[in-house]
Amino acid sequence: MNPSIRLPGIAPLFVALTLAILGVLIVFPLGVVFQQAFSKGFAAYLEPLTQPDALHAIRLTLIVAAISVPLNAVFGVAAAWAVARFEFKGKSLLVTFIDLPFSMSPVVSGLVWVLLFGAQGWFGPWLQEHNVKIIFATSGLVLATVLVTLPFVARELIPLMQDQGADEEAAALTLGAGGFTTFWRVTLPNIKWALLYGVLLCNARAMGEFGAVSVVSGSVRGLTTTLPLHVEVLYNDYEFVGAFAAASILASLGLVTLVIKTFLEWRHSGELSAGRRH
C-alpha cells in the first residue's frame, strides 16, 4: 500500500461507505458466529462439539463431500474437454444444462430426488421391495449434494480451456504423444490451478449445503444430519451455544476457503479463468 496516494474528491466518502456496508452486512455476521460460540467460555464451546451427534455430523459431512466432490471434478474435466476442445451442434444447450443447478432453488434440488426415490416416488416402491434406502440415508445426501455442486468445476475449466485453445495439445499429438499422455502431460498441468479452484468452491458448497440435504435427510439426529443440519437441530432445540459452536466450524471452513481462493487469485491469476483474475 502506498500511503502517498491521495484519494481525490469524493473518494474518502466512498471508501467509508464501502467499509460501513461490508462491515455491517458481511463481517458483522461472521464475528457474531464466533462471539456467540464462545459466549459461555471455552469449555462450553468445546463440550457440544465432542458430543457423539456432533462428531457423527462432522464425519457424515466429510463422507458426503469426499464422494460428491471427486464425482463433480471428474465430470467437470470431461465436460470441459468436450465443450472447450470440440465444435458440435447443441453446445450452448449443453452448457445451459451444466449451469442449470445454479439457478435451481436448493430445496428443489432436494425435492427432485424425493420425487424419484421417496416413499411415493417413481422408484420408491421398487426400492422398498429390495430394501434399498436412498431418501433419509447417506446416498440421498450425496445425490442432493452432487446436483447442487455439479457446475462448480466445469464452470472454472470451460472458459479457461477455451481461452487457452488446443494448440499445445495438437502439437503434442503431432509429435506422436498418445491421447492420454497428452492429457496428462499437457492439458492437466495447464488447468491444474483452475481445477483446484473449482474443487475448492465445490467442496465449500458441498460441506456447507443446507437446503437440498435438509429435504432428503429427514434430519434424524445422529443419523442423517450433516454439520449444517446439526446446526439447525441444535438451534431449534434452543441449544444456542452448541448451534453456534457447530456453526463456527463451518464458518472457519468458509474462511479457509476464502484464504486459499484469494491466494490462488493472487499467485496463479494467469492460470485461472478470466473472470477470476484480479
Added chain:
Amino acid sequence: MTAAALAPLAGKPRSRWKQPSILPGFPLAMGWTLTYLGLVVVLPLIALVVRPWELGLSVTWSTLTEPRVLAALRLSFGSAFLAALTNVPIGLLVAWTLTRYEFPGRRLIDAFVDLPFALPTAVAGIALTAIYGPNGPLGELFAKIGIKTAYSPVGIYIALLFIGLPFVVRTIQPVLQDLDREVEEAAHTLGATNLQRFWLVVLPAVLPALLSGFSLAFARAVGEYGSVIFIAGNMPMKSEIAPLLIVIKLEQYDYAGAASVGLAMLAISFGGLLAMNGVQLFLARRGRV
C-alpha cells in the same frame, strides 16, 4: 472454418453434428458428460416437470392458486426482487471503490466480499437472526424506530441482501477494471462534470453487467432457503417463503403439490432469465449501432 475447407472431410458421415478434430477423447468425454448430466440433472428434472400433472391439471391449478401458495410465491419473488434491486447501487458503490481507489486493507476487504459465497447458508441464517432478532444489537436498534426486522419480511429482505451482494460486485468489478480510462479522461477534458461522466460514460458501460449481476442475485435469492428460514419467522401468509412451502408439502407427503410449487418457481425464474437475456441482447445491439 469455411465450408470449402471442410469439404474434403465431408465424406465421413459421423461428422455431421461435430466438426472433425485431430484431438482424441471426444466419445469418452461427451459420453461421460451426457450420461452424468442425464442421471444427475435431466432425469430428476423430468420428474419435476411430470409429477405435478399426475393428479390432473385441476389439482395442480388449485394447488398453485391456494392463497397460502400465492402469498409464498409473491413473498419469495417480491423480496428477492427488492433485495437484488437494492444490491445494484450498493454493489456498484463497492465495486467502484475496490477498483478505483487504493487504500490500506483493500485486498482484504475485496476478499471479504465473497464471504456470503463461502459461508454456509445455515450459519449466515442463525448469525443474522442473532443480530436482527428482538434482543440482537441491530434488532433492538431498528425496534426503537418501529421496524421489526427478524421474524418479518424485513428479515427475509436483509438475508437476501447478504446473499446477493457478491453476485453484483463480482459481475461489475471486471467491467469497471477494463473500462477505458481514456474515455473518461476525454469526457473530463471536454468539460463534463463528475456526475455527467458517471451518467453518460460509466453507467452505460456497466449497465449490461449491472443487469446480469441483478439477475444472478435475484435468481439466487428467489430459491434461497438456509439463510432465510431462521430469520423469517415462517408465519403462513406473512413470512413463509416458497421453498419452505415445498418442504412443508413434502412433510405431508403431498409430492404433487410440492412438485407444483417447485415447477412454478423454476418456470418463473426461467421466464425472468429469458426476459433478462432479451434485455441484454437489446442493449448489446444498441451499443453496437
